[in-house]
Amino acid sequence: MRMRKKKNGAARIEACRELLITEVEKLKEEPQYAFPTKRPLHLEIGCGKGSFACGMAKASPGVNFIAMEKVPDVACLALEKAKKCAQEREDNLRFLIGDAKNLAEWFPGSSVDCIYLNFSDPWPKSGHAKRRLTYHTFLALYQELLVPGGVLAFKTDNVGLFDFSIEEFKAFGLETEWITRDLHASEHNEGNVMTEYETIFSSKGQPIYAARLRFPVKEKTE
């Protein structure tokens, strides 16, 4: 997501400090240290301006939700949005500013129940495939973080990224719970929380591709 540099970005982020994970080094010991209550933990990677995170946190009071974004100026907008609607939900939403490639440094194994990838950057050039958040090296990272049988939920408007990702998921041995090439016309749309990109693309008539998968339970090696 391209964005002009925000004036007073750091000060604006600081004003939302209560929603920000600031002591990243604590996550390894207690990934839910920033929440008042421990609950199943869901993680969104590349949350953009935060509509999905706010909507999901409100709709899922039994879950703690971490929304991660690598661009601070974009995270700033998500934080401000979440602060505005904080009264509408349990105290169950926090933001992490950082890059998904560092996930394993921050989170302990088997600490996350569900990972959401929404409208991830498609990186259409084949030479950039490694940067796609559904490339198998990222899937390996997610598998470490997730509890055995943990869930990966994926939505995109980009058919190229979708087809590529489905192949990556299959090759990695993920089990498909469901898959659709038109989420909004499907039975899986019930309870769907829209993202900013989803709102824009679906208003133009673009179908939304989506899938929900489970990671295989790893066999223990002696």
Ligand SMILES: C[S@@+](CC[C@H](N)C(=O)[O-])C[C@H]1O[C@@H](n2cnc3c(N)ncnc32)[C@H](O)[C@@H]1O
């Ligand atoms: C195309 S936007 C989609 C935003 C939002 N999920 C939506 O659907 O409206 C992708 C977002 O993912 C973020 N992002 C891309 N790669 C990332 C990474 N490796 N770690 C964390 N965030 C990332 C980008 O900065 C951008 O804000």
